[in-house]
Amino acid sequence: RKEVxxxxxxxxxxxxxxxxxxCTYSNSASQSFFWYRQDCRKEPKLLMSVYSSGNEDxxxxxxxxxxxxxxxxxxxxxxLSDSATYLCVVNxxxxxxxxxxxxxxTTLSVSS
Amino acid sequence: xxxxxxSPSNKVTEKGKDVELRCxxxxxxxxxxxxxxxxxxxxxxxxxxxxxxxxxKSGLPSDRFSAERTGGSVSTLTIQRTQQEDSAVYxxxxxxxxxxxxxxxxxxxxxxxx
Numbered sequence: 168r169k170e171v172x173x174x175x176x177x178x179x180x181x182x183x184x185x186x187x188x189x190c191t192y193s194n195s196a197s198q199s200f201f202w203y204r205q206d207c208r209k210e211p212k213l214l215m216s217v218y219s220s221g222n223e224d225x226x227x228x229x230x231x232x233x234x235x236x237x238x239x240x241x242x243x244x245x246x247l248s249d250s251a252t253y254l255c256v257v258n259x260x261x262x263x264x265x266x267x268x269x270x271x272x273t274t275l276s277v278s279s
Numbered sequence: 280x281x282x283x284x285x286s287p288s289n290k291v292t293e294k295g296k297d298v299e300l301r302c303x304x305x306x307x308x309x310x311x312x313x314x315x316x317x318x319x320x321x322x323x324x325x326x327x328x329x330x331x332x333x334x335x336k337s338g339l340p341s342d343r344f345s346a347e348r349t350g351g352s353v354s355t356l357t358i359q360r361t362q363q364e365d366s367a368v369y370x371x372x373x374x375x376x377x378x379x380x381x382x383x384x385x386x387x388x389x390x391x392x393x
Contacts, residue, residue, distance in 0.1 A: 199381075201381050203381075209386070210370055210384035210385060210386050210387055211322070211370075211384055212384070213381040213382070213383075216381060254321070254322070256381075266312055266324050266327045266335060266338070267312075267324075267381075267382060268324060269314070269321055269322040269324075270321060271320065271321030272321060
């Protein structure tokens with residue numbers, strides 16, 4: 168059972184392009200949602216939380232659709248430095264507690 | 280400390296040997312998590328500690344894997360009788376509460392079993 172699914176890509180876009188990543192999750196009881204960024208051979212770093220009302224941070228916009236169990240990340244005006252793997256992350260409840268479950272990531276490559 | 284610290288950063292071990300990986304979480308963070316990431320793969324949840332509660336061990340792949348957290352701070356992940364498929368980057372993360380606030384990751388321990 169795949170708990171968090173993402174299109175692995177790669178997405179190859181030119182500088183200045185707008186690109187969107189999608190993610191679906193299986194656990195309808197999930198309550199926390201995030202996008203993380205992971206550079207090659209580095210640890211993941213929190214990019215932004217995702218709120219039900221949608222939220223924006225500069226060129227990045229995140230959306231959540233609870234009914235469809237779907238999360239998205241939109242990047243506008245792509246920069247070379249945006250090249251990385253973007254991880255969709257959802258919390259997952261079990262009997263012992265909670266942990267964040269990570270998707271396998273979508274790779275973005277921005278070229279000049 | 281200012282961030283999550285893991286040691287060693289790299290470890291090469293012979294098949295069948297035991298290894299210990301260490302994680303120092305951010306001071307004051309009550310939740311600590313271990314994940315592993317194989318080459319080109321996503322993050323696989325291993326184990327989760329929250330305060331003094333019993334850890335969530337549901338992600339440990341076999342009984343060769345164990346972890347402890349002493350005094351609610353430092354954690355050690357132990358892999359006994361290592362196998363080649365154990366080769367991966369082992370990442371530790373901590374958070375100030377449960378998963379609702381996102382995690383801060385350490386830079387990981389790259390384990391290679393030869």
